[in-house]
Amino acid sequence: MLSWFITSKLPHEVFMAFRKQNCELNPTAILATVNPDGTPHTAPFGSFRAVTPQLIRLVIFRGHKTYKNLSTNSYVALFSTCPPDIAVSINGIARILKDQMKFDPQYAIVEISIESVKNDMFNKGIITSGITISPFKKHEDWFKKLIGELEELGIVDDKDFFYERQVL
Secondary structure, three states: OOOOEEEEEEHHHHHOOOOOOOOOOOOEEEEEOOOHHHHHEEEEHHHHHHEOEEEEEEEOOOOOOHHHHHHHEEEEEEEEEEOOOOEEEEEEEEEEEEEEOOOOEEEEEEEEEEEEEEOOOOOOOOOOOOOOOOOHHHHHHHHHHHHHHHHHHHOHHHHHHHOOOOOO
């Protein structure tokens, strides 16, 4: 069980859970953006990757409301669980890193600079299942190519980082 409450970067356990490679499926995250009228908008994403303890990247369809919201307000919140004991809320600032992907120009790569990470895990139980978005069989190659392009931007080796457990 995670023993921290709020920190400024992904703790080691969370970073390792969210740094899938080789086009593996990550746990699904719910990304919240701000609509032009100030109300929240949420959407699930299975394409995110922890690049460093302070940086997350994900693939977004350019026609999606989430993408459009980022053009007017860059503040985001990301929530994800990973059984048996990870439940986190991540606040950050998003930016469009790559407006059109090479493989499919209808998609973009968004980068989230992490400002805070909050441990939302219930301390009297465990998570027994999570949400995973899986492509239909006929779209698996397409999905792997999109994720492959995202991964080409680089996932930093865990050994390159010193983790400091910090409670604010």
